[in-house]
Amino acid sequence: MNLSAEPIAPMSGHQVLVFVTLIGLLLGSALLLGLLARRLGLPSVIGELCAGVLIGPSIVGTLVPDVAGWLQTGQERQLHLVDAVGYLGVLLLVGITGIGIDVGLLRRRAGATAWVSATALVLPLAAGVALGLVLPDDLVAQGADRVPFAAFVGVAMCVSAVPVIAKTLLDMRLLHRDVGQLIMGSATASDLVGWLLLSVVSAMATVGVRAANVLLPVAFIAGLVLICMTVARPSVGYVLRLAGRTRDHGAMTATVVLLLFAFAALTQALHLEAVLGAMLGGMVIGSSKYLDREKLAPLRTFVTAVLAPLFFATAGLRMDLTALARPTVLAAAGLVLVVAVVTKFAGAYLGARTARMGRWESMALGAGLNARGAIEVIIAIVGLQLGVLTTEMYTIIILVAIITSLTAPPMLRLAARNIEVTAEEKARDRWLNGPTADDNADDDDGPTLRAA
Template sequence: MAVEQVAPLAPDVVLVFLVQVGVLLALAVALGSLAVRWRMPALVGELTAGLLLGPSVLGHAAPALSGWLFPREGGQMHLLESVGLLGVLFLVALAGAQIDPGLVRRQRGTALKVSLGGLLVPLAGGVACGLLLPRALAGPNGSPWVFALFMGVAMCVSAIPVIARTLTDLNMLHRRVGQLTLTAAVFDDVCGWLMLSLLSAMAASGLHTGDVVRSVVMLAVAVAGAVWVVRPLARLVLGRARGAGTVLTSVVVLILLSAAGSAALGLEAIVGAFACGVAIGSVRTGGRDGTRDTGGGAGGRADLTPLAPLDRVLTCVLAPLFFATAGLRIDLTALADTRFAVPAVVVLVIAVAGKFAGAFLGAMAGRLSRWEGLALGAALNARGVIEVVIATAGLRMGVLNPASYTIVILVAIATSLMAPPLLRWTMARVETTPEEEHRLAVHRRVWGPAAQPAPAPEPQPGPQPEAAVRK
């Protein structure tokens, strides 16, 4: 029986795709490096690259060139978005792998209060804001409550990679505020991913009791799968893998299949990738005290040092392409309309005030000082990478439209830029305790000068590679 052949990609489609990737990557890396030099997160420059090549600048300055380079034809854009999808899956998975369960256990009391405050207050503010925003900002699948809940999720998350890098730059990973920040950010982000998975199902079928129950059941299945299937499988595969190439391939396959399993359950693929990353991170975590095993130690936990090539490809290629592609969808001309400019300012104010108020109330409940509460708010306010991922998911689900997508991206950029100076200002008023000095001395004695009790490495003297800068 003859098999019908699938027509190959047309030469002009291949040409445009290659030019798109080359131009986006070159400009994203250049502007990202410039942003780092100016002590800003790299994602600011990478998003700016997409903004300059998108409808905001190139689309107005050279519409003919913009129409050829980034045509609105679906198949052409889907090629570019597929590369960005791989980038976001690995980005979220490796962020999940940086979570230290031992750190979470040690700080669970006070951190739970801080994280609950930093989650519930901005979530409530975001939902209220979403209900009051003009209906013109909702996407085609954004019913009033789904859109409002999505805005709440977008406002309650924090960006673990941006926070970890900020704390590293300011030498605050050994401080109590630094450890509480990372622990609370882990809890808030896990809750954010879980709520996002529910919203993805609700956006597809509407807000109905039966669909919500089904979404909760599917979410429970996904969590059970991560705990009882993915984690043991990761331990088995990584424990028996031999050679750097085998470990790298095994991790990539686990991430992709976990993302596929999440999508098969009707959830966002990034939820499965994040869960897989957490499972992989728990495999490489050492004993009961939370110290890390670098391979061959107690318990036979695998050494994931061979993942460095994946991290470098992600940092230097896939992540810049994802953020630049996300920037292509930003249309600042929409904000020239006062109907959208005023809501943008309102959303930013509510997002910042909600995080600060929630973290401060949680800190007061945990009997921390006033300045420690403000420092926690300054650190947790950074949304960066995670909010960009959530905004992209909202646009893909049809909950957001280009105008509301632009507003959420601007909040991600603004809050990431605010974090370092505000954290530096607040922590200057928090005295270093003897316990913190002792903790720093102990960790340096055990792990060496480069080690810190946190997922991110301490910066070394001299120029830093781009992978270290992003983290």
């Protein structure tokens, strides 16, 4: 290590100006479009996802290129700065959602969760691979093999997006409902398999499929779940008990954030994904009797109102809708979208019905798991970086991610209104949203967040 090296120069004044301006535009657009979405009866996450599309190359970059050039939305360094802020938001959002998960309910409904997760993965995965084998050649990156390309399309279509689903359920005040808990449990299980499949198809695109590339991620996931069930729970409980002894409310908040980042770092080190670690960490934290949820209310407000909208807004900055002007690309986008929505809904619905769940519960699961969002964005980015996907195919996948996040809430709201509210759900509503929460869980137009 060269200790005599010159220190890294800080950001220049112009870089700081561009950074804070871009953050302000993203947050302001996300806020306004989120409010508009709420007025239209949609979750605010829909407007937040569209904010980045507005400021990115699709709208601002096309209509006022000089402004886009000054904001440097096409430069890697500038995007990484914004990504870093948004990524903090998604880790904390997923972690807070994990804290609200009723682990006991998921244990009691383990069979239903397993059936829904499996069928909601297998059907769209098979359809996506088949579709990837017949899509036009100009959507496959030059020099890339057709089989890895088809595998990437299949994986992108089979995953769900825990961050988007979490924000949608919070916006609609459905997280306390049994069906909301099952949606989150199934989405988390699907993501476990999704990251495993991503590691496999990435290996296919680089070094080919080897036993170690498949078995190692499986071993990591199994070990991670075992650690969460044994060592992590008492350790986390001990740390939370120490934090609870102080009179400073900030100590509990800082401790929870530190624990979430520790879990996220662990899964990222295992090449699984930090978001998965934050979710599992939140579930471990939420199961501890030493957690004082009342002290986390300011953190929840800041994350859901500021950091999370920034993350969703950044997802659209890399999307270029002008690629859809080509008829072949537009036709391919429509085909991929239809297959993605139908197979995901059908897979989750059939799995729920196989587990002897009611018709409306099955429809709610099919609608909720259809939101792909940020996770599909990550898969698309990996495929682009590995030289498997073209920019046009990347845009198609991002478009599917955004539109599926748009179409999920109306069906989810309709299904939830036809599912009877139980006493346990009302108690969980008060536990999640505070004593002022309306016991009528059907009022999904109520406040997104109340003091926990």
